[in-house]
Amino acid sequence: xxxxxxxxxxxxxxxxxxxxxxxxxxxxxxxxxxxxxxxxxxxxxxxxxxxxxxxxxxxxxxxxxxxxxxxxxxxxxxxxxxxxxxxxxxxxxxxxxxxxxxxxxxxxxxxxxxxxxxxxxxxxxxxxxxxxxxxxxxxxxxxxxxxxxxxxxxxxxxxxxxxxxxxxxxxxxxxxxxxxxxxxxxxxxxxxxxxxxxxxxxxxxxxxxxxxxxxxxxxxxxxxxxxxxxxxxxxxxxxxxxxxxxxxxxxxxxxxxxxxxxxxxxxxxxxxxxxxxxxxxxxxxxxxxxxxxxxxxxxxxxxxxxxxxxxxxxxxxxxxxxxxxxxxxxxxxxxxxxxxxxxxxxxxxxxxxxxxxxxxxxxxxxxxxxxxxxxxxxxxxxxxxxxxxxxxxxxxxxxxxxxxxxxxxxxxxxxxxxxxxxxxxxxxxxxxxxxxxxxxxxxxxxxxxxxxxxxxxxxxxxxxxxxxxxxxxxxxxxxxxx
Amino acid sequence: xxxxxxxxxxxxxxxxxxxxxxxxxxxxxxxxxxxxxxxxxxxxxxxxxxxxxxxxxxxxxxxxxxxxxxxxxxxxxxxxxxxxxxxxxxxxxxxxxxxxxxxxxxxxxxxxxxxxxxxxxxxxxxxxxxxxxxxxxxxxxxxxxxxxxxxxxxxxxxxxxxxxxxxxxxxxxxxxxxxxxxxxxxxxxxxxxxxxxxxxxxxxxxxxxxxxxxxxxxxxxxxxxxxxxxxxxxxxxxxxxxxxxxxxxxxxxxxxxxxxxxxxxxxxxxxxxxxxxxxxxxxxxxxxxxxxxxxxxxxxxxxxxxxxxxxxxxxxxxxxxxxxxxxxxxxxxxxxxxxxxxxxxxxxxxxxxxxxxxxxxxxxxxxxxxxxxxxxxxxxxxxxxxxxxxxxxxxxxxxxxxxxxxxxxxx
Numbered sequence: 001x002x003x004x005x006x007x008x009x010x011x012x013x014x015x016x017x018x019x020x021x022x023x024x025x026x027x028x029x030x031x032x033x034x035x036x037x038x039x040x041x042x043x044x045x046x047x048x049x050x051x052x053x054x055x056x057x058x059x060x061x062x063x064x065x066x067x068x069x070x071x072x073x074x075x076x077x078x079x080x081x082x083x084x085x086x087x088x089x090x091x092x093x094x095x096x097x098x099x100x101x102x103x104x105x106x107x108x109x110x111x112x113x114x115x116x117x118x119x120x121x122x123x124x125x126x127x128x129x130x131x132x133x134x135x136x137x138x139x140x141x142x143x144x145x146x147x148x149x150x151x152x153x154x155x156x157x158x159x160x161x162x163x164x165x166x167x168x169x170x171x172x173x174x175x176x177x178x179x180x181x182x183x184x185x186x187x188x189x190x191x192x193x194x195x196x197x198x199x200x201x202x203x204x205x206x207x208x209x210x211x212x213x214x215x216x217x218x219x220x221x222x223x224x225x226x227x228x229x230x231x232x233x234x235x236x237x238x239x240x241x242x243x244x245x246x247x248x249x250x251x252x253x254x255x256x257x258x259x260x261x262x263x264x265x266x267x268x269x270x271x272x273x274x275x276x277x278x279x280x281x282x283x284x285x286x287x288x289x290x291x292x293x294x295x296x297x298x299x300x301x302x303x304x305x306x307x308x309x310x311x312x313x314x315x316x317x318x319x320x321x322x323x324x325x326x327x328x329x330x331x332x333x334x335x336x337x338x339x340x341x342x343x344x345x346x347x348x349x350x351x352x353x354x355x356x357x358x359x360x361x362x363x364x365x366x367x368x369x370x371x372x373x374x375x376x377x378x379x380x381x382x383x384x385x386x387x388x389x390x391x392x393x394x395x396x397x398x399x400x401x402x403x404x405x406x407x408x409x410x411x412x413x414x415x416x417x418x419x420x421x422x423x424x425x426x427x428x429x430x431x432x433x434x435x436x437x438x439x440x441x442x443x444x445x446x447x448x449x450x451x452x453x454x455x456x457x458x459x460x461x462x463x464x465x466x467x468x469x470x471x472x473x474x475x476x477x478x479x480x481x482x
Numbered sequence: 483x484x485x486x487x488x489x490x491x492x493x494x495x496x497x498x499x500x501x502x503x504x505x506x507x508x509x510x511x512x513x514x515x516x517x518x519x520x521x522x523x524x525x526x527x528x529x530x531x532x533x534x535x536x537x538x539x540x541x542x543x544x545x546x547x548x549x550x551x552x553x554x555x556x557x558x559x560x561x562x563x564x565x566x567x568x569x570x571x572x573x574x575x576x577x578x579x580x581x582x583x584x585x586x587x588x589x590x591x592x593x594x595x596x597x598x599x600x601x602x603x604x605x606x607x608x609x610x611x612x613x614x615x616x617x618x619x620x621x622x623x624x625x626x627x628x629x630x631x632x633x634x635x636x637x638x639x640x641x642x643x644x645x646x647x648x649x650x651x652x653x654x655x656x657x658x659x660x661x662x663x664x665x666x667x668x669x670x671x672x673x674x675x676x677x678x679x680x681x682x683x684x685x686x687x688x689x690x691x692x693x694x695x696x697x698x699x700x701x702x703x704x705x706x707x708x709x710x711x712x713x714x715x716x717x718x719x720x721x722x723x724x725x726x727x728x729x730x731x732x733x734x735x736x737x738x739x740x741x742x743x744x745x746x747x748x749x750x751x752x753x754x755x756x757x758x759x760x761x762x763x764x765x766x767x768x769x770x771x772x773x774x775x776x777x778x779x780x781x782x783x784x785x786x787x788x789x790x791x792x793x794x795x796x797x798x799x800x801x802x803x804x805x806x807x808x809x810x811x812x813x814x815x816x817x818x819x820x821x822x823x824x825x826x827x828x829x830x831x832x833x834x835x836x837x838x839x840x841x842x843x844x845x846x847x848x849x850x851x852x853x854x855x856x857x858x859x860x861x862x863x864x865x866x867x868x869x870x871x872x873x874x875x876x877x878x879x880x881x882x883x884x885x886x887x888x889x890x891x892x893x
Binding site for chain 1: 531795807809811816820822824827831832834836
């Protein structure tokens with residue numbers, strides 16, 4: 001291993017294949033291919049939705065038809081054929097599982113392969129998992145315990161049935177259906193997702209977690225997540241994804257809305273590992289996600305993401321700091337390899353007084369990938385004493401990849417303090433030399449340096465997730481990260 | 483509504499006449515480009531923060547009704563070759579040394595080489611440029627004193643186009659001083675083409691000191707060869723609406739590029755600085771420092787882009803933009819960009835917008851300075867970073883004087 005050279009490393013990176021690629025063989029109930037009002041009515045009726053939601057969908061669809069796909073992102077891809085997608089696919093057994101034993105063994109197998117065996121998680125980690133297998137939640141654990149505290153954590157469709165007043169009150173308030181092309185599309189055709197409500201003053205005792213997984217071939221996944229943290233509450237929410245290997249591009253256009261009321265705190269962590277396409281750049285998931293949170297007085301929203309998958313990523317988890325003294329944070333590690341393209345970053349919109357935001361973004365590009373940070377820090381007139389610190393670092397692993405930074409900084413208040421800094425470089429020769437001189441092999445040294453480079457972000461992840469994140473980093477950059 | 487916006491460009495060009503200084507193919511291309519175009523809106527990325535409505539609605543002073551002669555323009559630098567230009571005439575310095583050739587752009591055979599345009603104003607310039615200089619500093623010529631070009635704008639909408647060629651191993655400092663008549667409303671778009679040959683050492687200073695009714699657009703397009711050293715310093719002292727777009731292509735190894743800017747904005751001034759440094763070859767360095775203050779309702783925009791091509795290994799690029807906001811209504815928009823396709827590079831950028839350091843203020847006040855005096859002192863110090871690039875004492879004095887006047891700063 002001592003002779004492990006950078007070229008070999010690059011070679012290894014290219015050769016390494018997606019490890020979580022497999023298709024679970026479960027009969028799915030799907031609607032016809034294509035998108036029109038009929039399909040939307042069909043989805044809505046299949047899900048037994050109230051009229052207001054159907055109207056919302058139809059209105060969004062009308063809006064969507066008027067919109068054009070955004071082209072400003074630094075990514076190139078073949079536009080998805082929106083009429084070639086099946087907009088609804090549910091595992092056939094729609095009955096609710098009373099206990100873990102009722103769950104289809106094949107699903108259990110899938111989860112095992114993903115490393116999230118339910119029994120184990122229930123026993124060992126204390127994580128309540130709302131497992132989404134192609135759009136419909138099949139198992140929800142720890143529900144009883146959460147119920148005691150008044151916490152609502154269920155699939156979006158259940159929430160629509162059981163808590164329509166909450167859903168109607170908050171849905172679309174942070175990401176309106178007019179927001180952008182993909183948000184409008186999602187608002188029209190979303191199939192399921194997660195809903196979470198933390199009542200006043202409650203501190204959620206466990207980390208809430210949802211695993212998303214694209215399964216049936218040709219099914220776009222349109223998830224909708226809504227997290228509402230009422231006054232003085234706290235919740236840490238985990239979202240992680242792995243997807244089976246597949247040839248045609250799959251579209252994933254999710255919408256995530258977070259609402260942090262006065263004094264509330266939401267911590268939202270994502271590990272994203274959709275199928276990135278093979279090493280020739282064929283296939284892979286298109287990940288066009290709209291994530292946004294709103295902070296009321298004294299509230300805090302913290303986004304942490306580890307992005308290793310997807311052929312094309314287009315994702316900007318944002319915070320609207322509406323209330324005075326509110327805090328927004330964004331910690332991100334984005335790894336691209338082979339022909340992956342990522343255009344990701346955040347928006348921090350400072351409206352209230354004494355608002356603070358922190359942005360730490362670490363990009364790692366390998367292979368022939370392109371990795372961009374795109375961010376907006378906007379200080380509005382009333383945002384007295386607003387404070388922002390941004391740091392965007394990029395690491396280049398080969399001479400064929402690219403790393404780009406597009407920060408927008410807009411300041412309209414003289415008392416605001418904004419700092420932005422960015423660096424782009426490859427792994428320092430001196431750092432490598434230092435490690436190797438102390439008897440560490442080059443491969444291990446690179447791994448050490450990359451781990452150190454991402455530490456600021458990985459430290460933000462909850463324990464349960466940090467392990468998975470490390471695993472994913474290792475897989476994405478195998479040979480360089482241990 | 484629709485027809486109204488469509489008409490903005492045609493309204494703008496209505497009273498312009500073609501000057502046809504450019505070669506025919508280029509004119510044709512420009513005409514074709516402008517077909518169906520309109521003035522850019524804020525939806526266009528390059529004009530995101532610049533509203534052109536003010537320009538479209540401006541009531542320009544008729545230049546024929548103002549005094550036309552080149553009446554004693556203010557030349558800040560005493561010891562320099564003085565060239566005076568306006569939209570109709572050029573007064574060349576009498577004592578030009580050997581190795582410096584200056585002629586009108588239409589008389590230069592090379593001036594339109596590689597001429598191109600990327601936006602509406604560039605195309606308009608190609609069509610309507612009515613005056614321009616072609617300046618050539620010959621091989622191994624070292625200018626003993628700076629060349630000072632004073633341009634007095636006197637109303638109307640005018641386009642200028644200059645071509646500057648610096649041959650191998652030449653050295654020069656060139657100061658462009660833009661002025662405009664107090665009370666006149668004018669628009670000027672100036673295109674500069676710089677060709678910097680091997681080992682040339684060139685410093686360009688643009689002193690933008692136009693009156694409050696002037697719309698000042700400049701476009702720099704530079705190409706640098708091996709081992710050359712090139713500097714553009716843009717100093718915006720006044721002018722209601724200023725837009726600078728500098729693009730440097732580094733085509734030879736071991737070249738160095740400096741782009742610096744200083745701006746002092748007040749009232750309802752609008753200033754936009756756009757820069758692009760395109761590293762095409764390995765082993766080059768670029769440094770960008772833009773600093774400014776914005777008071778009253780002024781708006782400052784900075785958009786810097788460093789582009790490192792795939793082959794441009796060992797590039798060292800540094801970019802910084804620092805701003806101080808002095809009032810509630812002022813705003814700053816900063817967008818420092820990096821686009822990097824090579825791995826063995828060191829690129830960084832920083833952008834800050836904020837306030838004077840309270841500890842520093844306290845330190846000064848504790849020593850008996852009034853609040854305003856202390857603030858002024860710190861602001862002056864803040865701006866000195868860029869002013870250190872100015873080697874000419876006369877110019878420094880001039881800037882201090884002008885800024886002192888406008889901001890009541892005591893130097």
